[in-house]
Amino acid sequence: AQRVTQPEKLLSVFKGAPVELKCNYSYSGSPELFWYVQYSRQRLQLLLRHISRESIKGFTADLNKGETSFHLKKPFAQEEDSAMYYCALRPSGGYQKVTFGIGTKLQVIP
Amino acid sequence: GAVVSQHPSWVICKSGTSVKIECRSLDFQATTMFWYRQFPKQSLMLMATSNEGSKATYEQGVEKDKFLINHASLTLSTLTVTSAHPEDSSFYICSAPSPGEQYFGPGTRLTVT
Numbered sequence: 344a345q346r347v348t349q350p351e352k353l354l355s356v357f358k359g360a361p362v363e364l365k366c367n368y369s370y371s372g373s374p375e376l377f378w379y380v381q382y383s384r385q386r387l388q389l390l391l392r393h394i395s396r397e398s399i400k401g402f403t404a405d406l407n408k409g410e411t412s413f414h415l416k417k418p419f420a421q422e423e424d425s426a427m428y429y430c431a432l433r434p435s436g437g438y439q440k441v442t443f444g445i446g447t448k449l450q451v452i453p
Numbered sequence: 454g455a456v457v458s459q460h461p462s463w464v465i466c467k468s469g470t471s472v473k474i475e476c477r478s479l480d481f482q483a484t485t486m487f488w489y490r491q492f493p494k495q496s497l498m499l500m501a502t503s504n505e506g507s508k509a510t511y512e513q514g515v516e517k518d519k520f521l522i523n524h525a526s527l528t529l530s531t532l533t534v535t536s537a538h539p540e541d542s543s544f545y546i547c548s549a550p551s552p553g554e555q556y557f558g559p560g561t562r563l564t565v566t
Binding site for chain 1: 484485487495496497499502546548550551553554555557558559560
């Protein structure tokens with residue numbers, strides 16, 4: 344069974360402060376890890392995926408297989424980063440279902 | 454990127470009636486579509502997987518006779534909520550997978566009165 348844990352429902356930070364949204368996963372096989380973002384009244388959209396090792400909107404996430412974590416980080420938070428962030432896991436190989444964490448609401452205080 | 458659309462974006466219906474939600478992949482073919490439900494302030498919960506040309510597979514606890522799924526073509530999947538009740542009020546989201554990611558529709562807000 345696959346499981347994604349996001350321990351914080353709400354994270355409030357001041358503008359300019361560093362951000363770290365935590366995500367831990369449980370899966371016996373080889374997973375694909377993603378971060379999705381949902382801005383107010385908008386659809387879910389992909390922010391990052393571990394296989395591409397990219398930085399989007401200043402966010403980065405590194406897959407740590409030893410700690411089974413995929414934390415999302417940004418050095419300096421901006422007000423427009425306020426949104427819901429979902430960590431997600433999909434088994435590698437084929438079009439398999441994605442399991443989501445409960446989400447973390449990031450609130451950037453001006 | 455690829456686009457997935459849903460129709461309607463919101464619907465209000467009376468208890469006991471049925472509602473159909475359409476999910477279309479606009480610029481690619483989707484042999485598989487996932488249907489999720491999202492309650493307020495909660496995460497997305499997978500309800501079922503629709504497969505073009507075969508029966509849908511449902512997650513544990515999801516009534517297949519209540520949530521009818523049809524994947525009529527490579528670009529269209531439908532979810533029909535039959536005999537809707539107020540507890541079925543939720544945000545329904547479809548999603549189509551592709552290599553490396555998954556594309557989400559904008560969602561359908563269902564309110565059952």
